[in-house]
Amino acid sequence: xxxxxxxxxxxxxxxxxxxxxxxxxxxxxxxxxxxxxxxxxxxxxxxxxxxxxxxxxxxxxxxxxxxxxxxxxxxxxxxxxxxxxxxxxxxxxxxxxxxxxxxxxxxxxxxxxxxxxxxxxxxxxxxxxxxxxxxxxxxxxxxxxxxxxxxxxxxxxxxxxxxxxxxxxxxxxxxxxxxxxxxxxxxxxxxxxxxxxxxxxxxxxxxxxxxxxxxxxxxxxxxxxxxxxxxxxxxxxxxxxxxxxxxxxxxxxxxxxxxxxxxxxxxxxxxxxxxxxxxxxxxxxxxxxxxxxxxxxxxxxxxxxxxxxxxxxxxxxxxxxxxxxxxxxxxxxxxxxxxxxxxxxxxxxxxxxxxxxxxxxxxxxxxxxxxxxxxxxxxxxxxxxxxxxxxxxxxxxxxxxxxxxxxxxxxxxxxxxxxxxxxxxxxxxxxxxxxxxxxxxxxxxxxxxxxxxxxxxxxxxxxxxxxxxxxxxxxxxxxxxxxxxxxxxxxxxxxxxxxxxxxxxxxxxxxxxxxxxxxxxxxxxxxxxxxxxxxxxxxxxxxxxxxxxxxxxxxxxxxxxxxxxxxxxxxxxxxxxxxxx
Amino acid sequence: xxxxxxxxxxxxxxxxxxxxxxxxxxxxxxxxxxxxxxxxxxxxxxxxxxxxxxxxxxxxxxxxxxxxxxxxxxxxxxxxxxxxxxxxxxxxxxxxxxxxxxxxxxxxxxxxxxxxxxxxxxxxxxxxxxxxxxxxxxxxxxxxxxxxxxxxxxxxxxxxxxxxxxxxxxxxxxxxxxxxxxxxxxxxxxxxxxxxxxxxxxxxxxxxxxxxxxxxxxxxxxx
Numbered sequence: 093x094x095x096x097x098x099x100x101x102x103x104x105x106x107x108x109x110x111x112x113x114x115x116x117x118x119x120x121x122x123x124x125x126x127x128x129x130x131x132x133x134x135x136x137x138x139x140x141x142x143x144x145x146x147x148x149x150x151x152x153x154x155x156x157x158x159x160x161x162x163x164x165x166x167x168x169x170x171x172x173x174x175x176x177x178x179x180x181x182x183x184x185x186x187x188x189x190x191x192x193x194x195x196x197x198x199x200x201x202x203x204x205x206x207x208x209x210x211x212x213x214x215x216x217x218x219x220x221x222x223x224x225x226x227x228x229x230x231x232x233x234x235x236x237x238x239x240x241x242x243x244x245x246x247x248x249x250x251x252x253x254x255x256x257x258x259x260x261x262x263x264x265x266x267x268x269x270x271x272x273x274x275x276x277x278x279x280x281x282x283x284x285x286x287x288x289x290x291x292x293x294x295x296x297x298x299x300x301x302x303x304x305x306x307x308x309x310x311x312x313x314x315x316x317x318x319x320x321x322x323x324x325x326x327x328x329x330x331x332x333x334x335x336x337x338x339x340x341x342x343x344x345x346x347x348x349x350x351x352x353x354x355x356x357x358x359x360x361x362x363x364x365x366x367x368x369x370x371x372x373x374x375x376x377x378x379x380x381x382x383x384x385x386x387x388x389x390x391x392x393x394x395x396x397x398x399x400x401x402x403x404x405x406x407x408x409x410x411x412x413x414x415x416x417x418x419x420x421x422x423x424x425x426x427x428x429x430x431x432x433x434x435x436x437x438x439x440x441x442x443x444x445x446x447x448x449x450x451x452x453x454x455x456x457x458x459x460x461x462x463x464x465x466x467x468x469x470x471x472x473x474x475x476x477x478x479x480x481x482x483x484x485x486x487x488x489x490x491x492x493x494x495x496x497x498x499x500x501x502x503x504x505x506x507x508x509x510x511x512x513x514x515x516x517x518x519x520x521x522x523x524x525x526x527x528x529x530x531x532x533x534x535x536x537x538x539x540x541x542x543x544x545x546x547x548x549x550x551x552x553x554x555x556x557x558x559x560x561x562x563x564x565x566x567x568x569x570x571x572x573x574x575x576x577x578x579x580x581x582x583x584x585x586x587x588x589x590x591x592x593x594x595x596x597x598x599x600x601x602x603x604x605x606x607x608x609x610x611x612x613x614x615x616x617x618x619x620x621x622x623x624x625x626x627x628x629x630x631x632x633x634x635x636x637x638x639x640x641x642x643x644x645x646x647x648x649x650x651x652x653x654x655x656x657x658x659x660x661x662x663x664x665x666x667x668x669x670x671x672x673x
Numbered sequence: 674x675x676x677x678x679x680x681x682x683x684x685x686x687x688x689x690x691x692x693x694x695x696x697x698x699x700x701x702x703x704x705x706x707x708x709x710x711x712x713x714x715x716x717x718x719x720x721x722x723x724x725x726x727x728x729x730x731x732x733x734x735x736x737x738x739x740x741x742x743x744x745x746x747x748x749x750x751x752x753x754x755x756x757x758x759x760x761x762x763x764x765x766x767x768x769x770x771x772x773x774x775x776x777x778x779x780x781x782x783x784x785x786x787x788x789x790x791x792x793x794x795x796x797x798x799x800x801x802x803x804x805x806x807x808x809x810x811x812x813x814x815x816x817x818x819x820x821x822x823x824x825x826x827x828x829x830x831x832x833x834x835x836x837x838x839x840x841x842x843x844x845x846x847x848x849x850x851x852x853x854x855x856x857x858x859x860x861x862x863x864x865x866x867x868x869x870x871x872x873x874x875x876x877x878x879x880x881x882x883x884x885x886x887x888x889x890x891x892x893x894x895x896x
Contacts, residue, residue: 438722441748441769446681449688449773480770 175374176367183363184356191352199348203341207334210259210313211296214332217261218294218315221251225319225328233323240267247328259336262302264329281314281329289316289327301331310335373401377408389416429494437487444480451476478614485616489599492623499542499627501652506537506546506577510568513550517558525563526583528554532570539577540652541628549621549632550579553644556617557583560642571660577650578661582643588636596634597622621646631656635663674698675705675731676720676746685718688773694780702726706734709741716780717743721758729761736762740823742783746771759864764825765851766861782852783825795834797893798882804873806834815873825850826869833883833893842890866891 170177225247232243244265251263264281281299288295294317301312312333319326376393383391392412395405455473458466491497514528521528550568557566564584571578588596595601600615618632625632628648636642647659674689674696676682682698689696699708702723709717717735721728732743745758745766755766764783767776793808804815811827813820822830828850833841841849843859851861870877882894 438748438769442678442681445746445770446678446684448770449681449684452773453688453691 176364176371179363179367180360184360187356187359191355195348195352199341199345202344206337206340207298207313210332210334210337213259214261214296214313214315214330215294218317218328218330221247221328221330222317222319224250225317225326226321229319229321229326232321232326235267235323240265251330259332261330261332264331266327266329267324281316285314285316285329286327289318289329290325292318292320292325294318298334301333303333303335311338370401373404377404380408380412384412384415389419426494426496429490430496433487433490433494433496440483444476444483448476448480482614482616485614485620488620489616489623492620492627497623497627499545499652501540501542501628503538504541504543504546506539506541506570506572506579506648507532509541509543509547510550510570510579513547513554514568516551517554520555520558521566524558524561526558526561527565528558528568529565530568530570532568533572537570537572537577539648539650541648542624545624545627546646546648549624549646550581552617552621553579553581553646556644557581557585557642560585562586564641567665569661572650573660575650575654576647576656576658576660578645578647578659580643580645580661580663580665582641582665584641587638587640588634588642589638593634593636597632629653629656631659633663635665637666640666674718675702675708675723675728676700676718677723678720685773685776688777692777702728702731705731709735709739714741716784717741718776718780719743719745719763721745721747721754729757732758732761732763736823740821740826742824744776744779744783755858756860756864759861760868762823762868764823764865766858778852785852795831797830797834797837797895798873799894802875802881804830804834804882806831813873820872822869822872825865826872829865829869830873830883830893833891837893837895840886840889840892846890862891 171181228247228250229243232239244263247265248263266281266286282297285295285297285299294315296313296315299312299314300309301314302308303310310333312331315330315332317328317330319328373393380391380393389412392409393405395402395409451469451472454461454469458469461469488497510530510532514530517528554566554568561583562585567580567582569578569580569582571580597618599619602615622632625646625648629652630646630648632644632646634642634644643663643665645659645661645663647656647661649656674682674685676685676698677700679700682700686696686698697708697712697714699705703726705719705723705726719728719732723731726734728745732745735741735743742765743763745755745763746769747754747758747766748769758766765779767779795806795808796803797806798804798815802816804813804820806813806827808831811824813822813827813830829846832846832849843862846862847853847859866883867877870880870883873882874880880894884892884894886892
């Protein structure tokens with residue numbers, strides 16, 4: 093209980109030290125929601141305009157975010173999966189940057205040039221009008237407003253006569269003391285420009301000017317010209333609207349933009365075309381490789397030309413040829429082996445039949461023989477049995493090795509198979525004095541099985557268990573789950589030495605050579621059983637402890653072709669309390 | 674007895690004679706048919722792999738002119754050969770190496786004569802075209818025409834016809850017709866039912882006399 097106290101003390105200490113942290117962390121988090129009302133969090137505040145719209149906004153925001161995330165994922169996916177997409181995007185980005193840079197530079201240069209020439213023309217216009225302006229203003233009193241206004245009207249008509257290609261303009265006349273008659277017009281002349289002109293030099297400035305013939309202002313160029321007279325300094329301003337130039341510049345901008353877009357699309361198209369030319373053969377190669385892998389060995393790529401792609405195709409075809417040759421050779425070998433097996437089978441079996449009959453005849457009449465001959469006849473008979481079994485097993489194994497063993501599976505109840513195995517081994521069990529106990533579920537244990545093979549496996553396992561069970565009970569457990577069925581055969585005999593569990597399936601392997609062979613095992617039984625299990629895509633495993641006995645577990649998928657992940661029964665029976673008798 | 678292996682033939686001869694058979698031997702497939710015509714045997718033992726003419730062809734040739742029981746001796750474990758042999762007309766087969774007792778049991782089963790009840794007459798099939806069986810006379814008649822059945826096919830039909838309402842599993846038929854004590858190759862039944870149907874049915878694709886009961890076996894059509 094002292095530990096409890098320490099623990100709780102720690103907890104409170106944590107809380108105390110951690111106390112200030114959450115508040116300080118919360119403060120910056122709350123700050124934006126105060127300043128930014130569009131924050132979705134703000135919708136939860138009771139004093140907001142109303143929870144409805146905020147919540148709606150928040151949902152819309154979330155939906156948009158989700159949509160964007162989805163689109164993003166799609167794009168990332170496409171980026172990873174499609175070379176064509178990747179090249180397309182890269183091309184567009186790179187071309188786009190370059191084209192935009194060039195476009196900006198171009199528009200800037202052209203616009204600068206247009207404005208520059210306009211300015212030059214405007215200055216020329218101003219210089220041209222200087223003498224006539226001077227003559228008009230000769231007698232005007234700069235201090236009298238009416239005279240100045242009159243002079244401006246006069247100048248307007250005089251100066252408009254000789255233009256030098258600077259376009260239309262109007263003029264504003266001003267003096268140091270008085271403004272032009274129209275005040276609103278005067279305001280459009282920047283102070284900075286006026287200050288320069290008043291100091292006696294010609295100057296230009298860009299500023300809004302009234303549009304010719306209508307209200308409102310347009311962008312314009314103003315040229316200011318000082319004209320000294322005896323009554324004072326006149327400032328004469330030429331106002332050029334830049335409408336035409338603006339239009340020119342806008343046109344250029346539009347043209348450049350269109351050209352840029354066209355260029356990007358063109359480059360994208362070219363990139364796609366080129367990529368397609370590369371990607372298409374790769375895709376064809378991939379598809380062909382898949383078909384080859386699926387077993388269609390005659391598949392080839394159509395090769396055209398002599399370029400790199402054609403090289404790929406040719407190398408691919410060469411590879412396929414070589415593969416096909418190898419596989420053909422292996423197939424021939426396998427067929428040969430199969431033929432051989434079949435021939436050996438026939439050639440051996442016919443004389444064996446004769447020997448068998450002769451032996452049986454001798455065996456049948458052994459009572460009339462002297463004891464040695466009678467015993468010989470018996471030995472001949474029993475050993476012929478063994479020989480026959482061995483021959484059968486060898487042929488069976490060679491069928492597996494030749495890959496000609498086929499599964500004839502149909503849905504069956506494993507319990508029935510176990511029952512028939514128990515029936516078949518009853519005689520042996522009685523001889524051995526072992527009791528065979530079957531622990532089976534009450535419901536049918538169905539699976540796709542080749543009953544003949546499964547029965548052979550189980551007969552082998554049970555025979556083995558009886559052989560090594562030393563008269564102790566043999567327990568056959570049947571287990572089932574959704575994916576697999578399992579049968580475990582447990583004996584309580586001498587068990588297996590460490591490391592022997594994997595050896596038992598080796599052909600002709602014997603745990604203890606000195607042990608008597610009661611069932612006349614060929615040494616191939618477990619090897620065949622293992623092959624039978626493999627043919628079912630199943631497992632056959634062994635467990636054993638010295639003095640604890642051994643257990644063999646057969647696990648089969650319930651649906652043919654299904655990959656096994658686990659077994660419904662444990663391999664080590666000591667994990668199960670009811671098996672520990 | 675048709676077999677190219679002289680040692681086996683001689684040994685079989687010894688065994689069969691001790692079992693009160695009177696065997697005669699042919700070692701060449703091409704001479705088998707002539708020997709068959711000359712000796713008119715009660716039963717034929719036929720090796721599948723023969724020089725001259727294959728066992729399958731010999732089997733077909735004998736079956737074309739006689740219903741004499743044929744038992745194949747086969748060393749081939751390949752399932753195709755067994756089915757091919759059965760389809761060409763063999764009644765039963767024995768796998769080498771066989772035990773002589775087993776062979777003799779098979780032969781006796783094929784030669785066994787049923788204790789036929791005198792005057793026993795059975796009728797199966799659709800009422801408009803029934804198949805009548807005179808058990809003692811070994812005669813099967815449909816639409817006024819006699820149908821030639823091999824003894825095995827006849828036994829199969831009689832077994833089914835004697836209990837028209839009963840469904841026979843393949844195992845039961847194997848035991849009753851072939852005399853197998855324990856489960857054997859149920860393809861024997863399938864093949865011979867097909868052969869029987871091809872003779873007695875109007876349309877073997879739509880059997881009316883020997884009906885298949887899915888997942889169980891066969892039964893005779895209603896009389």
